[in-house]
Amino acid sequence: MAQNSVQSIERAFEIIEALAVEPRGLTVSELSEKLSLHKTTVHRILQTLLQRGYVQKDRHTLRYKLGVKFVEISSMYLNNIELKTEAHPYLRELVKMFNVTVHLAILDEFDVVYIDKVEQVNSIRLYSSIGKRVPAYCTALGKVLLSKYQDHEIKKILKSIELKPYTQNTITDPEILLNEIILARQRGWAVDNQELQPSIRCIAAPVYDYRNEIIAAISISAPVNILPPEMDEENAKKVVDTAMAISSRLGYVKDRF
16 A cells, blocks of 8 residues: 555545446455455445445345446546637637636535636736635626526525625625626626626626537736726626627537526
8 A cells, every 4th residue: 555545545446446346346244355355344335435436236136236336427528628628729719819818617515616728918917816716796807607506505605605705896795796697697608897896897708518508608808098997898708708608619500508
C-alpha cells in the first residue's frame, strides 16, 4: 500500500476495480476471496457505495455491480471535455469581436465554476481563473444558469444561501434577484452590473445540449466604459448568437421538444 494512503479508500477502490471487470457482478464472498479481504470489511464498504449509488445489488443473486452513479460522473466529465473543445474557438471569436475577457462556466449547486477563459494579452486582469468558484447570485453567468429552474426552486435556493454584498451594486434582496433570473429566462441573457467586482460589467447567455437543457453559459466581461449599459441589447445579441452556435455543435435543436 502506498505511503500516506487511506486504507479504507484503497479497499473501496479495489472493490470498484474488481466489479468493473465483472459484468455479471460479484457476491460479498467472491469479492472477499478475490481481494483477500474480510467479508465484514467488504460488506461495510459495499453498503456505503450502495447508499451513494456507486454500486447496485441484485436482490435475487445477491451480486453487486457498478451503479449508475459512475455513468453519471463519466457523462459529466466527458460532456465538459466536449463542451470545452467545441466552445473554445467560439470564445476566441468573442474575444476578437469585443476585445474583452470571455468565460465558459457551469453551475455546481449554488456556485458558478469557470471551466474555460480566454482574454486579450493586454486586457485588464480580471479576478478569475479556470476552476475558480464564484456565487451564482451575483454573476451574469449564474443568473443565466439558475434560470433553468422553476420559480419556486429558485426561491428555495435563494433562501438557503447567504446573499453577501461584494460591491455596492450586489443584489441581496431575494425578490429582486428572482425577478432578475426570470428576466434572464425570458430574454435569453443576463447582466452583472458591477455586482461581483467594482467597475466590471458582464453579459452572459446559456449553452444548451442535445436535450435542449441548459448545461453551461458563456459571458463577456470588461470595464464599464467597454461594456456600457446602453449597448447591452446590441452586445447581448452577439453573445446569444455565439452561445447558440456552441449549442448547435452539442446537438441542440431549437423547439425540438
